[in-house]
Amino acid sequence: MPELITLERVSAGYGAAVVLEDISFALNEGDSLALLGRNGVGKTSLLVTLMGLTRLHSGSLRWSGADLARLPTWKRARVGLGWVPQERHMFPSLTVEEHLTVVARPGPWNLRKIYELFPRLQERRQNMGNALSGGEQQMLAIARALMTNPRILLLDEPMEGLAPIIVQELVRVLRRLVSEEGMTVIVVEQHARLALSLTARAIVLDRGRIVHESDSASLLADNAQLDRLVSVA
Incomplete structure (x- = not known):
């Protein structure tokens, strides 16, 4: 292989x-x-x-x-290849949920699983992406990349x-991605x-x-x- x-x-x-x-x-x-x-x-x-x-x-x-x-x-x-750039690149015209659904591709990562990983994003799913705090934007950037169901x-x-x-919180997420999700x-x-x-x-x-x-x-x-x-x- x-x-x-x-x-x-x-x-x-x-x-x-x-x-x-x-x-x-x-x-x-x-x-x-x-x-x-x-x-x-x-x-x-x-x-x-x-x-x-x-x-x-x-x-x-x-x-x-x-x-x-x-x-x-x-x-x-x-x-x-799923890329989470340093600049995050939020779309000002999209809500949190739209950021996620617009890039979604088939695979295990879906809205349910993303919201389980990032409960804060579910709470703010109708907020505009660029209105989030810096930490929430980073969560959204990672979640958006995961919704493409990347291999890396x-x-x-x-x-x-x-x-x-x-x-x-992000350390917890990354440990899970590496240790539990492979x-x-x-x-x-x-x-x-x-x-x-x-x-x-x-x-x-x-x-x-x-x-x-x-x-x-x-x-x-x-x-x-x-x-x-x-x-x-």
Whole structure:
């Protein structure tokens, strides 16, 4: 059985500028990956490269063994990449429930299951999406991605700028997605220890290159190396 997603010696960027260099890794169904590094090292660029929003200079991207690089962004979403961008991108003219139903695709994730996962969204289902608090918008962004019934979930800084009580709720959700639902996830997160506690594997980027790859537990246990790699306290 081929890996779900495979990158081989990928170099990519914006126009002529190369941001990512020689990136190689693979994920199987059910894998969870923390993508770490200091600001500006290429973490978000790697996610948007998977979504087809950068220029691929060299290397290959494969999805279940097939060429992914030739697919436009909307087709990547159709085959199973669920993206939760840092900006959230709420639609001002849609209610919470409309945000969810407009993208719905067949599969186990439906309104009932989403509202069970995020009771707060059910309470606000008739509210406009852009009228929600920042934490509620993040819940909606994750829920909207789940309604596409993705095979892999790409999360870009899901905890950024959120109140501690909302972070706790999102941590609960992500633990369930990984541990109980078997969702394949890539998490970009500045809170390195939090991301490592949620995932099985870790990759650290520096200047667009992979400088460390290990299981999450061993990196989490090595305070000196973690501090050296990502400069966290």
